[in-house]
Amino acid sequence: MHSFGYRANALLTFSITILALMCAMASVSDNFNTPTTSAQVQVLNINWFQKQPNGNDEVSMTLNISADLQSLFTWNTKQVFVFLAAEYETPKNSLNQISLWDGIIPTKEHAKFWIHTSNKYRFIDQGSNLRGKEYNLTMHWHVMPKTGKMSADKIVMPGYRLPVEYR
């Protein structure tokens, strides 16, 4: 009844239960955080804008991205993955969603940032629809927890327009 095996078993079961409970509570506590975030993106320059030999439009741009995501961080946050996507509609596709830039924010101290960058991933259309195209820039973020449920949200910034002519 009180053998070593029984005691070891009871101790192990108890500690695993407590650990699981603590993980669950840490994850639940994230729900009490209501973040307020802000983001601004400026397209400073269209570096070049042309039609590839295969007929697809490609554009390269310089962006100024600034955001304040500090309120996303709680004690259960491991990192925040943030990315900026261009979103637009064409006759062929009801949705085109292209990531232009992304970054990993490791701590709250780095969560208020601004960056001056050209697009990290290529902005290519499936076809030749980009001239004069109106598009949204959307700042997405993905909160990765130390343990438990992951969450994501976004800020949509509408009303950007590409130039009418290639350059």
Place this chain on the structure above:
Amino acid sequence: MGWVADTLHSVTSIQLRELFNHFISLGLIVTSALVIWKVLICVSGCQSPVVVVISASMEPGFGRGDILFLHTSKDPIRAGDIVVYNIDGKDIPIVHRVIEVRERQNTEEAYILTKGDNNPSDDRVMYNPGQKWLQEHHIMGRAVGFLPYVGWVTIIMTDIPVLKYILIGALGLLVLTMKE
């Protein structure tokens, strides 16, 4: 001589009963594990609701040995989602992030491109030759939950298979020899 036979019978029947008891409790453990797994499949809508991360391609978000809980829903897949996909003809599922989505106007078919957060370039090099996009049938699920380190148990067991048999044997022996 009757009492000898009686005693012998009572002794064997007790042992037999104990043996049955042990087998039943062993069976209960195995079946409850199965029930939990099947319930997880029902709730998540995934064939394999839990995956273990085996590569460092999503560092520092997910490291080797972390566990991800998957979910399948009707919601369309969008950029930023972390999906688990399986390339035709390869049997190791991959957990990466969606960076590009093209959804067709009439059929609503989605063409998806993925990338590991820690990889320098997108996943087209990992797809089959000539394959440029993932489609819905490649996607096994979307990661919704995260539990660190627990997956090391399975990684160690697949790396050193002997350990698996030793562990199963020891557990079985423990259950069978346990006194009430």
